Amino acid sequence: MANPHKTSAELEEYVVKDAPPTVYYVPAFITEAEEAHLLQQVYRAPKPKWTQLSGRRLQNWGGLPNPKGMLAEKLPDWLLTYTEKVSALGAFAGKTANHVLVNEYRPEEGIMPHEDGPLYHPTVTTISLGSPTLLDFYRPVDQTQTGVLQTEESRYMLSLLLQRQSLLIVQGEMYEHYLHGIRGVAMDTLTEHVANLSLAGGHVGEVVPRTTRVSLTIRHVPKICHTNLLLGRK
Numbered sequence: 001m002a003n004p005h006k007t008s009a010e011l012e013e014y015v016v017k018d019a020p021p022t023v024y025y026v027p028a029f030i031t032e033a034e035e036a037h038l039l040q041q042v043y044r045a046p047k048p049k050w051t052q053l054s055g056r057r058l059q060n061w062g063g064l065p066n067p068k069g070m071l072a073e074k075l076p077d078w079l080l081t082y083t084e085k086v087s088a089l090g091a092f093a094g095k096t097a098n099h100v101l102v103n104e105y106r107p108e109e110g111i112m113p114h115e116d117g118p119l120y121h122p123t124v125t126t127i128s129l130g131s132p133t134l135l136d137f138y139r140p141v142d143q144t145q146t147g148v149l150q151t152e153e154s155r156y157m158l159s160l161l162l163q164r165q166s167l168l169i170v171q172g173e174m175y176e177h178y179l180h181g182i183r184g185v186a187m188d189t190l191t192e193h194v195a196n197l198s199l200a201g202g203h204v205g206e207v208v209p210r211t212t213r214v215s216l217t218i219r220h221v222p223k224i225c226h227t228n229l230l231l232g233r234k
């Protein structure tokens with residue numbers, strides 16, 4: 001079946017075949033110099049730009065998405081370069097990304113399994129900076145199995161090894177049906193459940209220590225409201 005999201009042919013060599021449709025993993029999407037520049041820009045942001053959450057902190061760029069529509073704010077040039085570069089690959093079906101979430105995780109920090117939900121549907125893309133991590137995917141709780149205890153462990157499906165400087169694109173069933181999260185551990189041990197092991201240059205049994213990782217989650221938020229429309233309303 002043809003990919004309904006029409007990503008460009010260029011990407012097809014990066015599809016992760018051992019995962020449900022569709023994941024693309026592009027190693028070395030940016031250079032080490034670009035990574036250093038991006039990290040410098042992230043840490044140059046004023047302190048109030050950071051929101052501290054339990055287990056990570058984040059910066060929101062492009063506006064605050066909400067179900068009624070995002071009040072769009074212009075992205076700074078240092079992010080625009082990359083929202084355009086990722087969009088040029090066809091990741092957003094011809095549209096241009098307009099939103100970036102910057103997450104910073106120290107070792108032993110992570111993010112609980114979650115779905116990104118309808119606001120960003122149908123594509124999420126992530127550039128990783130500073131440190132590798134495993135991103136884990138889980139099956140949703142099976143509502144028909146009410147009597148059975150469904151632990152996180154029993155719902156675990158697979159992991160992706162995200163190396164620094166890489167780009168990840170998640171769409172389709174992998175976006176809509178499964179949950180994703182990052183365990184709060186100081187190091188990751190690679191297993192045969194890492195679906196992109198060879199693309200990411202890892203091997204089974206390898207222990208990958210974590211240092212501070214910064215991720216740029218680049219998305220297209222389709223529902224936009226413009227300032228002039230808001231201001232024009234009585």
Ligand SMILES: O=C(O)CCC(=O)C(=O)O
Pocket residue numbers: 101103111116126135180215217
């Ligand atoms: O840091 C990452 O790679 C994942 C972030 C994430 O899942 C999110 O912000 O929704």
Ligand SMILES: [Fe+2]
Pocket residue numbers: 114115116180
């Ligand atoms: Fe997420």
